[in-house]
Amino acid sequence: TLVIFYRVIKVSLVEGDKWRAQGGKNVKMIPIHAHRGNIYSDDGTTLVTSLPFFDIRMDLKVVRPELFDQKVDSLSYLLSKTLKDEKSGADWKRDLTEAKRKGLGYYKIANDLSYDQVLDLKSFPIFRRGQNRGGLILEKKTVREKPFKALASRTLGEIRDNAPDVGLEAYFDEYLKGSIDSMLMKRVPGGKWIPVYDIEEFGDREGDDIYTTIDVDIQDIVQGELLNAVEEYGALGGTAIVMDVKTGGVKAIANYEWSKLREKYKESYNHAIGTLSEPGSTFKTATVLALFDDGYETPNSKVDLLGGKKKFYSEWMYDSKQHGIREISLKNAFAISSNVGIAEFAMKNYEQRDSGRLRFQNKLKQFRLDRKTGIEISGEKEPLIKDPLEKSSGRLAWSGTTVPWMAHGYELELTPLQLLAFYNAIANNGKYMKPVLTKEIQRGGETLMKFNPKAAKKRIASMDAIKATQNLLREVFVSGTAKKLNSKEINLSGKSGTAIGNYKDEEGNKRYNGSFAGYFPSEDPKYSMIVILYQPKEKYYGAQVAGPVFKRVAENINAQKIENYVAIISGPAMDKF
Numbered sequence: 360t361l362v363i364f365y366r367v368i369k370v371s372l373v374e375g376d377k378w379r380a381q382g383g384k385n386v387k388m389i390p391i392h393a394h395r396g397n398i399y400s401d402d403g404t405t406l407v408t409s410l411p412f413f414d415i416r417m418d419l420k421v422v423r424p425e426l427f428d429q430k431v432d433s434l435s436y437l438l439s440k441t442l443k444d445e446k447s448g449a450d451w452k453r454d455l456t457e458a459k460r461k462g463l464g465y466y467k468i469a470n471d472l473s474y475d476q477v478l479d480l481k482s483f484p485i486f487r488r489g490q491n492r493g494g495l496i497l498e499k500k501t502v503r504e505k506p507f508k509a510l511a512s513r514t515l516g517e518i519r520d521n522a523p524d525v526g527l528e529a530y531f532d533e534y535l536k537g538s539i540d541s542m543l544m545k546r547v548p549g550g551k552w553i554p555v556y557d558i559e560e561f562g563d564r565e566g567d568d569i570y571t572t573i574d575v576d577i578q579d580i581v582q583g584e585l586l587n588a589v590e591e592y593g594a595l596g597g598t599a600i601v602m603d604v605k606t607g608g609v610k611a612i613a614n615y616e617w618s619k620l621r622e623k624y625k626e627s628y629n630h631a632i633g634t635l636s637e638p639g640s641t642f643k644t645a646t647v648l649a650l651f652d653d654g655y656e657t658p659n660s661k662v663d664l665l666g667g668k669k670k671f672y673s674e675w676m677y678d679s680k681q682h683g684i685r686e687i688s689l690k691n692a693f694a695i696s697s698n699v700g701i702a703e704f705a706m707k708n709y710e711q712r713d714s715g716r717l718r719f720q721n722k723l724k725q726f727r728l729d730r731k732t733g734i735e736i737s738g739e740k741e742p743l744i745k746d747p748l749e750k751s752s753g754r755l756a757w758s759g760t761t762v763p764w765m766a767h768g769y770e771l772e773l774t775p776l777q778l779l780a781f782y783n784a785i786a787n788n789g790k791y792m793k794p795v796l797t798k799e800i801q802r803g804g805e806t807l808m809k810f811n812p813k814a815a816k817k818r819i820a821s822m823d824a825i826k827a828t829q830n831l832l833r834e835v836f837v838s839g840t841a842k843k844l845n846s847k848e849i850n851l852s853g854k855s856g857t858a859i860g861n862y863k864d865e866e867g868n869k870r871y872n873g874s875f876a877g878y879f880p881s882e883d884p885k886y887s888m889i890v891i892l893y894q895p896k897e898k899y900y901g902a903q904v905a906g907p908v909f910k911r912v913a914e915n916i917n918a919q920k921i922e923n924y925v926a927i928i929s930g931p932a933m934d935k936f
Contacts, residue, residue: 385546386546393536393537393538393565393566394409394411394501394537394565394566395409395501395503395535395536395537395566396534396535396536396537396565396566396567396568396569397409397568397569398515398527398528398535398568398569398571399568399569399570399571400571400573400574400575401570401571401572401573401574401608401610401798402574402575403570404575405506406505406506406507406510406511406515406571406573406575407503407504407505407515407528408503408504408506409501409502409503409504410501410502410504411473411474411499411500411501412471412472412473412499412500412501412502413471413472413473413474413476413477413497413498413499413500414467414469414470414471414472414497414498414500415467415468415469415470415472415477415480415495415496415497415498416465416466416467416468416496416498417455417458417463417465417466417468417494417495417496418463418464418465418466418490418494418496419455419458419459419462419463419464419466419494420462420463420464420494421464421490421491421492421493421494422459422485422488422492422493422494423492424459426485426488426492427459427485430484430485431452431455431456431459431485432448432452433483433484434451434455434483434484434485434486435448435449435450435451435452435455436448436451437483437484438451438468438483439451441476441479441480442468442469444469465496465551468480477497480495481495503517503518503528507575509582509626510575510578510579510582511573511578511582511611511612511613512626513525513526513612513614513626513627513628513629514526514527514573514612514629514631514736514796515527515528516528516529516530516736518532524737525629525736525737525738526629526736527569527571527735527736527796527797529736529737530735530736530737531567531569531735531797531800534566534567534569534800534807535566535567535569536566537565537566537567565802565803567800567801567802567807568800568801568802569797569800570797570798570799570800570801571796571797571798572603572606572608572609572610572795572796572797572798573609573610573611573612573796574610574611574920576919576920577601577610577611577886577916577920578610578611578612578613580611580912580915580916580919581599581600581601581611581612581613581912582611582613584599584908584911584912584915585597585598585599585613585615585890585908586613586615586624587908588890588892588904588905588907588908589615589617589624589892589895590624592892592895592896592897592898592899592904593895593896593897594617594892594893594894594895594896594904595616595617595893595894596614596615596616596617596624596630596892596893596894597613597614597615597616597630597890597891597892597893598612598613598614598615598630598631598634598775598889598890598891598893599611599612599613599631599888599889599890599891599908599912600612600613600631600775600776600779600888600889601886601887601888601912601916602779602780602783602792602794602886602887602888603885603886603926604783604786604787604792604878604884604885604886604887604926605787605792605812605885605926606792606795606812606926607780607783607792607793607794607795607812607813607814608795608796608798608812609734609794609795609796610886612629612631612632613626614626614628614629614630614631616628616630616893629736629738630775630891630893631774631775631776632732632734632736632738632739632740632774632775632776633738633739633740633774634740634774634775634893635740635742635743635772635773635774636772636773636858636860636872636891636893637768637769637770637771637772637858637860638768638771638773638778638856638858638874639767639768639769639856639857639858639859639872639874639901640696640698640767640768640854640855640856640857640858640901641768641778641854641855641856641874641875641876641889641901642765642766642767642768642771642773642778642856643693643696643701643766643767643768643854644781644782644785644828644831644832644854644876645722645723645726645728645781646701646704646705646765646766646767647689647693647701647704647827647828647831648722648726648785648819648820648824648825648828649709649719649722649723649726650689650704650705650708651820651821651823651824651827651828652722652725652820652821652824653708653718653722655704655708656689656704656708657689657827658688658689658690658827658830658831659688659689659690660688660689660704661686661687661688661689662686662687662688662689662692662700662703662704663685663686663703664678664682664684664685664686664687664692664697664699664700665685665699666681666682666683666684666685667679667680667681667682667683667684667697667699668681668699669699669702669703671702671706671759671760671763671764672759672760673759673760674760674764676698676699676702676763676764677698677699678696678697678698678699679696679698679857679900682695684697687700689704690830690831690834691838692704693831693834693835693839694831694834694835694837694838694839694840695839695840696835696839696840696854696855698767701766701767702762702763702764702766702767703763704766705719705762705763705765705766706762706763706766709762709766710759710762710763715762716747716757716761716762717747717748719747719762719765720744720745720746720747723744723771724744725819725820726781726784726819726820727780727781727784727791727815727819728742728744728773728777728778728781729742729744730742731777732776732777732780732793732794733793733794734776734793734794734795734796735795735796735797736796739774739776740774742771742772742773742774742777743755743771743772743773744771745757745761745765745770745771747761768856768858769858775874775889775891776794776889778876778889779794779876779887779888779889780792780793780794781819782853782876782877782878782887782889783878783887784815784818784819785819785825785828785829785832785878786829786852786878786884786887787884788818788822788825789818789819789820789821789822789825790814790815790818791814791815791818791819792812792813792814792815793812793813793814793815793936795810795812795813797810798810811933811934812933812934813933813934813935813936814933814934814935814936815935815936816935816936829852829881832852832853832854832877832878832881833850833852833881835852835853835854835855835877836850836851836852836853840855840900840901840902840906841853841855841875841902841906843902844902844906844907844909844910846910846913846914848914848917848918849879849880849913849914849917849921850879850880850881850882851877851879851880851881851909851910851913852877852878852879852881852884853875853876853877853878853888853906853909854875854876854877855873855874855875855900855901855902855905855906856872856873856874856875856876856901856905857871857872857873857874857899857900857901858871858872858874859871860872860894870894871894871895871899871900872891872892872893872894872899873891873892873895873898873899873900873901873903873904873905874889874890874891874892874901874905875889875890875901875902875905875906875908875909876888876889876890877909879913879916879917880917880921885920885921885924885926886913886916888909888912888913890905890906890908890909890912891905892904892905
């Protein structure tokens, strides 16, 4: 700081007349950005850092002739041994002598040297005199590096010149980039601008560091399993998210989509927070929770499935197959994912009661499904929940078929993270946790800002309703659509989903999204998870394409993490919202 202050005084007072005489033509002040801060995982592993590189130039005009003549031989020899550019010591001496004779003020020595290489150069004869007497000009540039390459790459994000900034890099840019000072620059022949003073005299200034909730091991598991699945089923893309049930900390986000240009899967868009879609049968969990919380039905309530086909007003609804089943309990209808059964319960209670439609909508608001999660990444989409009071014919307008179709996941749109946050609340005994990606921001090793877990003030439903729903989600693995996925290593709970993108187009080619949402272990949930494969080929049911990913990830996390799981949520560390 004292050095900077000295330079400001010197430029303003001592050398002011000299530089003012130059006008704005050959000198100017330019901003100097701090060394950009790092981004770390939950255990302090570096996920993003800035690596400094230097272009080296020499101002031969400032080097006294006697110093040059005395030391050019030794400087040339050391340059030939250090730079490995196939120039001998004699070559370097010849070129430097010619540049000195011409009085060059911006002679190229090397490009893209590391900091360690620069330290060596600064000890060389002539160069050790610095910029103003030894002519050593350092032009610093930084390259943003992700040591784990593609791991969580889109979530971590980047600052881009010709496209919008994305991810945590964009959201916390003001902190990461740190302070900005100004440096006096002069123009040399050829139009290049160089510092008047040695840039190192301004000291190392650092941006703030971001500590995330991402777990490198879990991220690696999730990313690998999701990639295997989208490749196996030739899906258009896919996404998977794992959350810590007790804290809402996002431990992993993976996204893939097929790139025709590169002919491979890549992570170019964060579907987890930015893609809205109709969830399909994973939304049935919200419907049954509403029915239980309102006291309208119990797991033992009976319904007639009519063999798997029923007409609601003018629209036919079908189960995934014509199974021939008639009377069945709500519990079993949910386990086998009967569209007709869940729609019939919703129709009975929310379409044929006074203000039933509005009550159903209010239930979804109570479950916090009508709002963004507020996670620290730009681009989260607003969920689409229809309004029974909307009188127009737009996307929000209610119709006679809205209740039965919404009951099994149509005529509404959510992002994967918004739906996962709902499942996480069920796993957490009704306590809704705000999904978060950040634990704290540090400046110079000291905590600048801490992000405590945030819980909603009220449970999303009564404990009785939550417990009944938890039992249904476990039953899916015992006797339902995920029976073949039941694990011998860990008890799993969840719901499969298969959404048809153009379900009302009888002649169109069907486009399917297969999904699975749930949590584990069932008896004491530690992690919640959602997996979605967009438009897989041949196989498309959620239990077929997304369910195996859910199971394999859960088993791998169980083997690596569950035994040592610790959730830090005690006392005042928990905020309410």
